[in-house]
Amino acid sequence: MQYISTRGQAPPVTAAQAILSGIAADGGLYVPQTLPGYMPAELAQLDYAELAERIFALYLDDFSAAEIADIVSGAYSAANFPRGAVRLAEIGDMTLLELWHGPTAAFKDLALQALPRLLSAALGKQQGDSELVILVATSGDTGKAALEGFAGVPHTRILVFYPEGGVSRVQELQMLSGGGANTNAVALGGNFDDCQNGVKALFGDEELRRALKQAGKSFSSANSINWGRLLPQIVYYYYAYGQMLRSGRISAGEAIDVAVPTGNFGNILAAWYARKMGLPIRKLICASNENNVLTDALERGLYDRERPFYRTSSPSMDILISSNFERFVFDVSGNDAAYTAAAFAQLRRQGSFVLDRALRHVYAEAMCGGYAAQAQAHAAIAEVFARYGYVLDPHTAVGWSVVGRLREPGRPLLLASTASPYKFPAAVLGALGEEIGSGDELSLLRRLAAKTATEPPASLAALEHLPRRPRIGCQIGQMRELVSELCL
Numbered sequence: 001m002q003y004i005s006t007r008g009q010a011p012p013v014t015a016a017q018a019i020l021s022g023i024a025a026d027g028g029l030y031v032p033q034t035l036p037g038y039m040p041a042e043l044a045q046l047d048y049a050e051l052a053e054r055i056f057a058l059y060l061d062d063f064s065a066a067e068i069a070d071i072v073s074g075a076y077s078a079a080n081f082p083r084g085a086v087r088l089a090e091i092g093d094m095t096l097l098e099l100w101h102g103p104t105a106a107f108k109d110l111a112l113q114a115l116p117r118l119l120s121a122a123l124g125k126q127q128g129d130s131e132l133v134i135l136v137a138t139s140g141d142t143g144k145a146a147l148e149g150f151a152g153v154p155h156t157r158i159l160v161f162y163p164e165g166g167v168s169r170v171q172e173l174q175m176l177s178g179g180g181a182n183t184n185a186v187a188l189g190g191n192f193d194d195c196q197n198g199v200k201a202l203f204g205d206e207e208l209r210r211a212l213k214q215a216g217k218s219f220s221s222a223n224s225i226n227w228g229r230l231l232p233q234i235v236y237y238y239y240a241y242g243q244m245l246r247s248g249r250i251s252a253g254e255a256i257d258v259a260v261p262t263g264n265f266g267n268i269l270a271a272w273y274a275r276k277m278g279l280p281i282r283k284l285i286c287a288s289n290e291n292n293v294l295t296d297a298l299e300r301g302l303y304d305r306e307r308p309f310y311r312t313s314s315p316s317m318d319i320l321i322s323s324n325f326e327r328f329v330f331d332v333s334g335n336d337a338a339y340t341a342a343a344f345a346q347l348r349r350q351g352s353f354v355l356d357r358a359l360r361h362v363y364a365e366a367m368c369g370g371y372a373a374q375a376q377a378h379a380a381i382a383e384v385f386a387r388y389g390y391v392l393d394p395h396t397a398v399g400w401s402v403v404g405r406l407r408e409p410g411r412p413l414l415l416a417s418t419a420s421p422y423k424f425p426a427a428v429l430g431a432l433g434e435e436i437g438s439g440d441e442l443s444l445l446r447r448l449a450a451k452t453a454t455e456p457p458a459s460l461a462a463l464e465h466l467p468r469r470p471r472i473g474c475q476i477g478q479m480r481e482l483v484s485e486l487c488l
């Protein structure tokens, strides 16, 4: 299968090359030229690893069956996911797809346990560079999941940039604990968009690329601009549908709605691709917080990043430039690279673009957007705990709140639950009406456990006792220098 750039100015490549490069040379994102159809009759019987192998094989035709089997069994091992890769919870009349049973307690683990293995296999297929320098911009959860996934992986060096003061204390401590000799995390004086723009600029820095090349190295990305991040995420929507069939929640062929708390538009895009591949999804609901640029884009056709940036209790959604929206525009325009390139050039130059009305008709029946302010999300946390004894994290709570207003009554609904509430104990306890002092956020894990009679994930409970690295700080203008210093 060929992978093409959304901007049409880079040659088509194989899956291995797309995953190794991360981003195309013309600044576009790689997408498969065509999407395969897939809807197995025995879906309800397939376990997670079997399903992942089958779906990976559809897209990775330059990987052998043995390579794919290795990648999948390593990524979704019982050591990484002792309670299973994903779990479903029936809360009221919604089905929650709990995606946070991996090593770092957020959905990013499902892709970032597979990606290093995909990259290693891809590296083995090509001649040339012997080491990958992987730059990551994180709004909190990708960082730790990438550090965990890549720690000790041969031929890789990984550098994570997170917004200083823009992640929860638990998220920061996760990034400063553990890791390998090949990993570093850096606090950048800026917000997530600054991290992402800075990393993209480094990828496009010809001089730096040449210097790396001379040292036998090349850049890659572990952000969801990398196709190797999106592919593993398609799997769990199929798996969830199969499990809903199995439990009798839905009948064969019944169309469900899927809601996803969204930031960079990666997770929901995977659901969009699943729908196009034939999974019976009626409508996707894209949930945002106060940084509701996607709500406006989907509902009014205006993508406008020139607006105030809010720091919220759902930091992984505090994003104004959602990279994967470019893949969506490319898709709904019928793979029109000229149109897509022009739209995103305008976004860079003028800070906004308008989607053609005709394109909005293409997705109107299948995708909608809504947002919830922090107070609404916190009210959802309190309400769901009071009614069901179930604890939502602040991101999932945004989704819950939006769904309450946008869902179709009676339609089975799957809500992606993207993180454990224990990653955000201060926000969750606050939402549950507890006074939060100025103490260490880690002591709040115990308070949350006591308050809700639930258990923190073992990896978070262990944080208190793990050795920590010193915090490295960096200003936006110093990123290049730091990368040269640490990676060359």
Ligand SMILES: *Cc1c(COP(=O)(O)O)cnc(C)c1O
Residues within 6 Å of the ligand: 106, 107, 108, 141, 142, 224, 261, 262, 263, 264, 265, 266, 267, 268, 316, 317, 395, 396, 418, 419
């Ligand atoms: C990353 C993240 C999101 C946003 O996902 P995207 O794929 O960037 O849209 C939502 N919730 C949590 C907890 C996350 O870590």
